[in-house]
Amino acid sequence: MSKEHGPTWNVAAQPDADARVQASAVGEIRPLDGPIELAEYDPAWPAWFLREAARVRSALGDRAVMVEHVGSTSVPGLVAKPRIDILLIVPDSADEAGYVPDLEGVGYRLVIREPDWHEHRVFKGPDTDTNIHVFSPGCSEIERMVGFRDWLRTHAADRELYAAAKRDLAGRTWRWVQDYADAKTAIVGEIMARAGLPGPLAECRTR
Numbered sequence: 141m142s143k144e145h146g147p148t149w150n151v152a153a154q155p156d157a158d159a160r161v162q163a164s165a166v167g168e169i170r171p172l173d174g175p176i177e178l179a180e181y182d183p184a185w186p187a188w189f190l191r192e193a194a195r196v197r198s199a200l201g202d203r204a205v206m207v208e209h210v211g212s213t214s215v216p217g218l219v220a221k222p223r224i225d226i227l228l229i230v231p232d233s234a235d236e237a238g239y240v241p242d243l244e245g246v247g248y249r250l251v252i253r254e255p256d257w258h259e260h261r262v263f264k265g266p267d268t269d270t271n272i273h274v275f276s277p278g279c280s281e282i283e284r285m286v287g288f289r290d291w292l293r294t295h296a297a298d299r300e301l302y303a304a305a306k307r308d309l310a311g312r313t314w315r316w317v318q319d320y321a322d323a324k325t326a327i328v329g330e331i332m333a334r335a336g337l338p339g340p341l342a343e344c345r346t347r
Contacts, residue, residue: 158315158316161316161318164252164254165251166251166252166253167249167251171316172314172315172316172317173313173314173315174313174314175310175311175312175313176221176309176310176311176314176317176320177222177310178219178220178221178306178307178310179220179221180219181213181215181216181217181218181219181220182213182222183216185213185220185222185224186209186214188224188268188270189209189213189214189224189226192224192226192265192268192270192272193207193209193226195247196226196228196243196246196248196272198246199243199245199246199248200230200239200242200243203231203238203239203242204228204229205229205231205277206227206228206229206282207226207227207228207229208226208227208285208286208289209224209225209226209227209289210225210226210227210273210285210286210288210289211223211224211225211271211285211289212225213225214289214293215289215292215293215299216293217299218292218299218302218303219303219306220306222269223269223270224265224268224269224270224271225271226270226271227273227275227282227286228272228273228274228275229274229275229276229277229279229282230274230276231276231277232259233259233260233261233274233275234255234259234276236250236261240261243263243272246266247265247266247267248263248264248265248266249263249264249266250262250263251263251264258275258276258279258280258281259275259276260273260274260275260281261273261274262274273285280338283337283338284337284338284340287332287335287337288328288331288332288335288337291331291332291334291335291337292331295335298331298334301327301331302327302328302331305327309323309324
């Protein structure tokens with residue numbers, strides 16, 4: 141789980157890291173060049189998710205096959221970047237014409253396109269700091285993202301282990317937020333293995 145845009149998550153040297161990030165970016169993307177700001181768990185986060193989920197469903201209707209709150213803000217008691225991560229499943233994430241215009245119509249902005257990684261797309265929210273991760277039905281990332289969330293919700297020892305790793309890494313200087321996400325690969329993989337979840341190289345069943 142190490143796309144911080146997603147859970148699957150290699151810190152590369154410059155200029156390779158810049159090229160890697162820019163290759164999937166839609167439009168301008170600015171480096172962080174600083175530490176990661178973490179916040180203690182906020183009980184308001186689930187309500188933020190529900191507001192965004194309602195906006196997504198109003199735009200897509202039944203094309204929103206699944207809308208789930210994932211990432212660290214979905215786990216009570218876990219420190220997190222105060223950004224709501226949403227898992228959105230649409231009939232075919234590669235078919236941008238089938239959902240992108242409607243999401244843009246309610247204020248979302250397409251910022252990442254990864255056709256070589258599960259046809260993953262990411263949108264930013266119009267007013268709340270939100271990442272919407274879009275995949276198609278049958279993608280292994282669905283089980284990984286939801287399963288990781290559910291495991292951390294119910295296994296306090298692994299939740300604290302993950303929180304400690306996040307705090308240790310967050311204070312370092314990172315060129316890109318994705319580099320911070322990639323640096324969590326080992327701890328995320330360890331926890332996912334205990335949870336019996338698919339590895340990061342698992343294929344989408346529909347592809």
